[in-house]
Amino acid sequence: MIFFFDIATLPITPWKNGAGATREIIAVPSTDAPFLWRASIATLQADGPFSPFPGVDRVITLLAGQPLRLCGGDIDHPLTLWQPWAFPGEWALSSVGIVEPGLDFN
Numbered sequence: 001m002i003f004f005f006d007i008a009t010l011p012i013t014p015w016k017n018g019a020g021a022t023r024e025i026i027a028v029p030s031t032d033a034p035f036l037w038r039a040s041i042a043t044l045q046a047d048g049p050f051s052p053f054p055g056v057d058r059v060i061t062l063l064a065g066q067p068l069r070l071c072g073g074d075i076d077h078p079l080t081l082w083q084p085w086a087f088p089g090e091w092a093l094s095s096v097g098i099v100e101p102g103l104d105f106n
Helices: none
Strands: 012-014 020-028 037-044 057-064 068-072 075-079 085-088 094-096 102-105
Touching (some): 075 085
Antiparallel strands (some): 057 102
């Protein structure tokens, strides 16, 4: 079954670091983690750290905006439009190079 939605109707949850917000499309709850899995669209407004999600395999895809980099430790990954990138939720990453607001799917 396919469901259509308007992004404007999804509840907005600001990030703790103030550098963006998330609109959750769907989430499957878990008893021992914030969620078993979820799909969301995030607004990227400024450079800053990603929230850690230990035990969660993450995939991020830039939907709109200028390319940026995800950096942390030995990682310096370019994030470009429509190119998914998978990474462990334990990695301490920050977005770098945000010059205009963008959107990502994760």
